Amino acid sequence: MSAAHFLSRAGWQVTVFDSGVVASGATGSADGAVSVASKKPGPLMTLAVAAVRFYERLAETGVLADEFMSRSTFMVAAQPDELDVLESQSAQLEAADVPVRLLKGRALAETVGAAAPAALAAVEVQGEGHAVGYRVVERLRRLGGFTIRRNCRILGLHHAGGRVDGVVTEQGIESFDAVLLAAGLGSMAFLAGPDLIRPRKGQLIVTDRADRDAPRFPGPLMSCRYLVSKGSHPAGNVTEARSLGLVIDPLRTGQFLIGGSREDRDDKDVADADVIASLLRDAVALSPSLAHLRVIRVFAGVRAATRDGMPIVGRVGGADNVWVATGFEGDGICLGPLMGHLCQQMICGQQPEHDISALDAGRFGLTLAEAA
Ligand SMILES: Cc1cc2nc3c(=O)[nH]c(=O)nc-3n(C[C@H](O)[C@H](O)[C@H](O)COP(=O)(O)OP(=O)(O)OC[C@H]3O[C@@H](n4cnc5c(N)ncnc54)[C@H](O)[C@@H]3O)c2cc1C
Incomplete structure (x- = not known):
């Protein structure tokens, strides 16, 4: 949707095809952290810094006015073995010019103590934000300028004269000058290559509103175990088919969003009592006041995870007019608007304003699938 927005602003006639409705994929079932804190150090962290700044720009210029909320994230170590993770992620963030503040002793108690009495230490990661994926998509849709089907x-893609000249849909063939494959997990159907993207399910919990006496959360609390479960920290080259991290996110409504799991499954309509129970136990252990709240909803979504944990964004090998933007795993709400803008720049023949060579489809030797 972001690419459609920027391409239409650049003068292209754009059509978005969706097999369901827009935001019915991972975008509609995410927590909405526009966060650098949880990113893998290296190009992903650098791009996330740019992505947060891009959200700020879109909010200031009105495109995403009221849809982006600035805030800090608090990485919390509640077990002695999490202190190393906290220290190393914090050092990586500092190296990427992200402002961080170490909280120990009195500063810790004053800042997160009431919300996380079990915390041994925390790091405040400043200049982060929050945006609800489906609301961002809806805002871009309302701004319009393109067609949605x-x-x-x-x-499949339609080929003529040795090149792609359109798409084959359930309703017939439609001609286009350029195609961007941004279909999440569905993108691989158009690409030939090894099995690169696998589904990674996440389950999330929503509580009711906290009453006025509940401790005030200074921002989302992200347990250091979450970094390990996400694979952002070297200790976390996750190989298990299921891992649980913990983020407790205070929402604007006064509710809390508690997540989440990473499971090698794609059954997004199913919630498991044992996963939900484990997440709740961990959440209450970190922040006992949550025990007074009711759970009103649990839901799941499925992320598109690549083999190396990095998205795939760029031109598809062997085709001069087909691009791909997929494999955003747990980072697509943060990266999405910026990536759409960079895709527009590439499709317009410009140099993208940030270096995305690390995301290039060429690293996996991706080419187009057989002609439809
Ligand atoms: C539980 C959970 C929590 C998350 N939390 C965060 C977070 O806090 N921060 C963050 O940055 N990211 C988060 N994410 C990740 C983020 O949601 C995704 O990375 C992002 O939404 C991916 O967007 P996408 O457009 O690539 O894919 P999707 O949103 O999955 O969209 C793909 C679209 O393509 C359509 N489609 C598929 N195949 C076809 C086809 N053949 N023809 C036409 N249309 C097709 C689908 O219908 C769908 O609408 C989370 C994800 C989950 C599941």
Whole structure:
């Protein structure tokens, strides 16, 4: 949707095809952390810094006015073995010019003590934010300038004269000058290559509103175990089929969003009592006041995880007019608006304003699937 927005502003006639409705994929079931704190050090962290700044720019210029909220994230170590993770992630963030503040002793108690009495130490990561994925998509849709075809699955790319000249949909063939494959998990259907993207399910919990006496959360609390479960920290080259991290996110409504799991499954309509119970136990251990709240909803979504944990963004090998933007795993709400803008720049033949060579499709030798 972001690419459609920027391409239409650059003068292209754009059509978005979605096999369901927009934001019905991972974008509609995410927590919305526009966060550098949890990113893997290296190009992903650098791009996330740019992505947060890009959200700020879109909020200031009105495109995403009221849809982006600035805030700090608090990485919390509640077990002695998490202190190393806290220290090393904090050092990596500092090296990427992200302002961080170590909280120990009195500063810790004053800042997160009431919300996380079990905390041994915390790091405040400043200049982060929050945006609700489906609301961002809805804002861009309302700004308009392009056509949306809902419930219209793309079955394949249409080739003529040795190049792609359109798409084959359930409703027929449509001609286009350029195609961007941004179909999340569905993108691989158009690409030939090894099995690169796998589904990674996440389950999340929503509570009711906290009453006025509940401790005030200074921002989302991210347990250091979350960094390990996400694979952002070297200790966390996760190989298990299921891992649980913990983020307690105070929402604007007074509710809390508690997550989440990472499971090698794609059954997004199913919630498991044992996963939910474990997350709740961990959340209450970190912040006992949550025990007074009711859970009103649990939901799941499925992330598109690549083999190396990095998104795939760029031109598809062997085609001069087909681009791909997928594999955003747990980072697509943060990266999405910026990536759409960079895709627009590439499709317009410009140098993207940030270096995304680390995300290039060429690293996996991706080419187009057989002609439809
Ligand atoms: C539980 C959970 C929590 C998350 N939390 C965060 C977070 O806090 N911060 C963050 O930055 N990211 C988070 N993410 C990740 C983020 O949601 C995703 O990375 C992002 O939404 C991916 O966007 P996308 O557009 O690439 O894919 P999707 O949102 O999955 O969209 C793909 C779209 O393509 C359509 N489609 C598929 N195949 C076809 C086809 N053949 N023809 C036409 N249309 C097709 C689908 O219908 C769908 O609408 C989370 C994800 C989950 C599941």
